[in-house]
Amino acid sequence: MPKYLIQLSQCHFDFRIPELESLAELHNIDIDFKSIKYDANYPYLIIDLPDAKTAALLIQRSILTTGIYELYSEGQTYNDIFKNINNDFAKLSQDEEFSKKTMKFQLHTSNKRSKYTMPEMVEIFNDFAVLNIKNKISLKSPQVIFQIFEHYKDVSDETPSMIYFTRLVQLSLRSTGVLDKLRLNKRPYIGTTTFEPELSLVTCNLSLVKPFRFVYDPFCGTGGFLTAAATIDANTLVLGSDMDGRMLRGNSSKGSTSEHLNTRKNKTSNEAGLEEHIQNLRISKNVQGIALNFEYYKQSPQLVSLLTMDFTHNALRSDLTIDSIMCDPPYGIREGIKVLGSDNPETLNKSRHSMKEGKLAYLHEDYIASKKQYSLDELIIDILKFAQARLPKNGRLAFWVPTKDKRGMDTLVLSEYDDLKLLYNCTQDFNQWSRRVLVYKKM
Secondary structure, three states, X not given: OOEEEEEEOOOOHHHHHHHHHHHHHHOOOOOOHHHOOOOXXXXXXXXXXXXXXXXXXXXXXXXXXXXXXXXXXXEOOHHXXXXXXXXXXXXXXXXXXXHOOOEEEEEXXXXXXXXXXXXXXXXXXXHHHHHOOOOOEOOOOOOEEEEEEEEOOOOOOOOOOEEEEEEEEEEOHHHHOHHHHOOHHHOOOEEOOOOOHHHHHHHHHHOOOOOOOEEEEOOOOOOHHHHHXXXXXXXXXXXXXXXXXXXXXXXXOOEEOHHHXXXXXXXXXXXXXXXXXXXXXXXXXXXXXXXXXXXXXXXXHHEEEEEEOOHHHOOOOOOOOXXXXXXOOOOOOOOOOEEEOOOOHXXXXXXXXXXXXXXXXXXXXXXXXXEEEOOHHHHHHHHHHHHHHHOOOOOEEEEEEEOEOOOOOEOOOOOEEOOEEEEEEEEEEOOOOEEEEEEEEEO
């Protein structure tokens, strides 16, 4: 079976294998990552796959890799590389269709800044003439890219500890510039709790977001996960809800639009163009809030609805199946945990029957319902109950919680809940606190 080299991104080490396992399940690729040698500090992962088409499927929407390459040889020196060329390269070189394609060579060094000048790299590339590759060279638009990877154990080393000779099969979604596209300082509508684009997209992969399926975020805030889900698959349908309707509509003090660009003294032409485009969307289509993001990214057909409701008093149809649920619920770090209600029944009753301008106060758009405190453990159980009732078989739930609550106690992690099985518990560390994503699968 052909060998393939995956180039891993050097971030979020705890999430890389779970994402690859999830993508393998998404595309029904039979591969056991637990049996593969994996070093979190090593930038490459070598796996066996049946063909290049399967390899491309595995990586095409990955966020924590940069690409996958067919591996032809490996060794500690270039002499070893030429001696260890495998049969897969021999098959490729004998393919008549391959011989008609244009090509170029590239060299990448890891754990060390490139020490090579362009003439020195060309000299290395010329050494590969011994392989009798006669394809025409095209530096601008090659049809085949041969990639050489040099890895150094230490930045002070003069010679690489390992060299790989490969051919590019598929660049990942990360390599297409998606993170720059979703950067928060470019997004029309954000808030203080808007989730970062990189891990939003990773959460989509862990949740197995699929085309023509429902994705639901019950605490969507300014819609970070919804935007990511619509981006990672252009045919995914997204649904969001939040107890604060002002956040959804864009008239909350916790949300902001591109006014953050106005704080810069010297705006670039791109920033000025962004502001003008956003203002045109507001005026011509009369949209704001989360809907403004979907208009800006041309994803409006994917946004099914935004509902103002308390998750613990869910108004969704009881038989509505939701294929993927993911959320970053309020857990007291940036936003307190509250639900509708009151600890004082008299206050609640008075609020329900109060009048404003001749009609019940809660019928006005600016009505703010009374709220009461809610514990993180209760919230986690309610999320699991909801997912257990709504997910189809093999559907997934992914939600973020802090690793410790306000008391300094570890947050609740259940390995099983009814027919929900915990697949992953991945942690992201910050300076003074950390959070984890819990991923469950409906069995």
